[in-house]
Amino acid sequence: MSSQTLRPHAELVRDVQAALRGLHHAVDSLSQTVADQLGVNRTDLRCIHMLGLHGPLTAGQLAEMCGLTTGAVTAVIDRLESIGFARRVRDLADRRRVYVELTPSAGQQMGAIYRDLIAASTATMENYSDEMLIFLRDFVQRGSHVTLEHVERVKAMNIAVGDKARQAEPS
Numbered sequence: 001m002s003s004q005t006l007r008p009h010a011e012l013v014r015d016v017q018a019a020l021r022g023l024h025h026a027v028d029s030l031s032q033t034v035a036d037q038l039g040v041n042r043t044d045l046r047c048i049h050m051l052g053l054h055g056p057l058t059a060g061q062l063a064e065m066c067g068l069t070t071g072a073v074t075a076v077i078d079r080l081e082s083i084g085f086a087r088r089v090r091d092l093a094d095r096r097r098v099y100v101e102l103t104p105s106a107g108q109q110m111g112a113i114y115r116d117l118i119a120a121s122t123a124t125m126e127n128y129s130d131e132m133l134i135f136l137r138d139f140v141q142r143g144s145h146v147t148l149e150h151v152e153r154v155k156a157m158n159i160a161v162g163d164k165a166r167q168a169e170p171s
Contacts, residue, residue, distance in 0.1 A: 034113055047076050048085060052110060056089065056099035
């Protein structure tokens with residue numbers, strides 16, 4: 001038994017929370033670096049990731065998944081089309097419906113950017129048993145759910161900063 005397992009539960013919880021904050025910072029840094037390399041903003045990159053994860057989406061679906069208005073997502077799609085990363089494709093069954101999809105070029109560029117990370121993370125996961133991977137998958141899925149619930153709570157807060165905070169303070 002290692003000394004790590006002898007630590008109090010509350011300390012281990014704090015350690016995991018600190019590790020997650022570190023992971024968040026690393027992912028945030030990677031996202032900014034990728035956006036900078038591609039010459040897009042973080043919102044555009046978030047839409048690229050959603051299209052890569054889910055495949056073709058309607059503009060409405062993409063807007064909802066990324067927390068954007070339909071007007072904002074239209075501007076994103078226009079920007080992604082202008083750099084050759086996305087295209088609009090009519091639904092053959094319902095010509096009124098239009099999907100947005102990544103172009104093959106976008107797929108190749110994103111693959112080149114993430115290939116080494118995917119290989120390294122796959123190699124790391126080879127060290128874990130199936131049971132551990134199932135646990136990790138569950139932990140990440142639950143963590144994502146908890147985080148997205150918190151997003152909604154934060155949106156509902158009336159947070160004022162800077163001059164607005166001073167104005168909101170009671171006299």
